Amino acid sequence: xxxxxxxxxxxxxxxxxxxxxxxxxxxxxxxxxxxxxxxxxxxxxxxxxxxxxxxxxxxxxxxxxxxxxxxxxxxxxxxxxxxxxxxxxxxxxxxxxxxxxxxxxxxxxxxxxxxxxxxxxxxxxxxxxxxxxxxxxxxxxxxxxxxxxxxxxxxxxxxxxxxxxxxxxxxxxxxxxxxxxxxxxxxxxxxxxxxxxxxxxxxxxxxxxxxxxxxxxxxxxxxxxxxxxxxxxxxxxxxxxxxxxxxxxxxxxxxxxxxxxxxxxxxxxxxxxxxxxxxxxxxxxxxxxxxxxxxxxxxxxxx
Numbered sequence: 001x002x003x004x005x006x007x008x009x010x011x012x013x014x015x016x017x018x019x020x021x022x023x024x025x026x027x028x029x030x031x032x033x034x035x036x037x038x039x040x041x042x043x044x045x046x047x048x049x050x051x052x053x054x055x056x057x058x059x060x061x062x063x064x065x066x067x068x069x070x071x072x073x074x075x076x077x078x079x080x081x082x083x084x085x086x087x088x089x090x091x092x093x094x095x096x097x098x099x100x101x102x103x104x105x106x107x108x109x110x111x112x113x114x115x116x117x118x119x120x121x122x123x124x125x126x127x128x129x130x131x132x133x134x135x136x137x138x139x140x141x142x143x144x145x146x147x148x149x150x151x152x153x154x155x156x157x158x159x160x161x162x163x164x165x166x167x168x169x170x171x172x173x174x175x176x177x178x179x180x181x182x183x184x185x186x187x188x189x190x191x192x193x194x195x196x197x198x199x200x201x202x203x204x205x206x207x208x209x210x211x212x213x214x215x216x217x218x219x220x221x222x223x224x225x226x227x228x229x230x231x232x233x234x235x236x237x238x239x240x241x242x243x244x245x246x247x248x249x250x251x252x253x254x255x256x257x258x259x260x261x262x263x264x265x266x267x268x269x270x271x272x273x274x275x276x277x278x279x280x281x282x283x284x285x286x287x288x289x290x291x292x293x294x295x296x297x298x299x300x301x302x303x
Contacts, residue, residue: 059210149195
């Protein structure tokens, strides 16, 4: 029987991992449309609806990146995020996973807020098309894991295995049948949507941000590539908080990194490396087939 504290930890991890956009195919919650107000623009005199001909919009940038991404055969994306995000909305629309990284701690009604340190987690996914993936999650304690997906085969090991098959040592590989899980199952979201492949890095931009003019701010070196850095912004409809996005692309329009920040603090960062590198992803030599317990096999509830 799965202990209550483990399930609570699991649900928090789902909120954290159902983030990351460019990181993987985590199911994403569409952001609530903003009221019909003018979107923020960055250092431009044109309105979002009618940008000047020479200006680059966020929609233009997304088209270029997503078109170039279709020619990539292998890559590694490393998402670094915080388990104490200010708002889950801060992960949209660009910096992630499979997924908008962000977690708000479960609060006790009437309790006095207690200051807590930001805790960092790292989500690494390697992809070799057409159907090989490996991911490793660290920084989430009992929910850390390594997973390998080849075709429709899915293998997992690490501390997370204790939730799936209690009593199984963390170094032992288990095999899960994805076809036995309903869409949106808790365990699927904890595993970043595996074995589904990630979408293009900027594929989930909401339409309301596409007309916004982006600002080119610098040129930096990343992963042996020269990358142009662009800035964009949004306002969280519910709070009015400004969210800043930094998008760096190379001369082929392949992402170098995508970063989300608020109040001068970085909330999440995707780093794209080893583009078209020779990455080797193989299944484990041995793995134990297991059935996912009902609590993790059911779809995650949404408000």
